[in-house]
Amino acid sequence: MSTPSTAPILSAALATDVPRLVHDSGADTAPGVIVVHSRTTLGTTLVVHLAGEIDHFSAAPLQALLASAADDGFTGLVLDTERVTFADSGFLAVLDWWARHGRRLRLANRSRAVKRLLHAAAAATQHPAQADALTAAATS
Template sequence: MSTSSTAPILPATLATPAPPAVHDSGADTAPGEIVVASCTTLGTTLVIHLTGEIDHYSAAPLRALLYSAADHGCTGLVLDTARVTFCDSGLLAVLDWWPRHGRRLRLANRSRAVQHLLNLSATAGQQPAPAESLTAAGTS
């Protein structure tokens, strides 16, 4: 004689997942979102208008765009940051890479967040090279 059982494989106390433990470090760990609002070329100069937040994670697509532009012969970059609402050292890392090998960089219409980052960088003595390309470029 055989009997069938309809009892669950796991007891009910083990079958229901425990609520996740929440650890609040106090910092916003969500990556920022940067949007390339427009991207055009004028000869060998790339002109990019950015919108949003730039951090280590959201800077990756911008970095890839700049690598591609450099591979295709762009030697100048005008970066309009008027609508950037937040930025951290992720932006500095991207900007530090571009001027290498004789490329030109100009920051136009710097937002308050970008200007604040540049001021902090200059104060800390960790300004990306070449220094004059970031601080001397006026807004237009």
């Protein structure tokens, strides 16, 4: 139960002016962290085990690693994403960049976050009725 009161919570001597806060939309502006857990090679195929979060910011070092591998002659890529806890369009951009240049790509041990992202991306290219079904399945 509450009772209305007009008395200030703090006395005027203790109260300080606090600047107004800009409304926070709730978006996390901190960059994600992706870790290359391990890296091996099989001929011209690079095998990378990832862990953590892949977003716009953390995808840049991954992109640099893959660009270096491409420069070194690697034409195949296996990404183990079992330990990836979050992935967004930054990850899709890296995958698209690798495949767009005629290189082979395989995602192994897809984490729940990666599966959800791939389903959402597939849904965006499907018929609207199919997209709704895929999106519902990806989020359940």
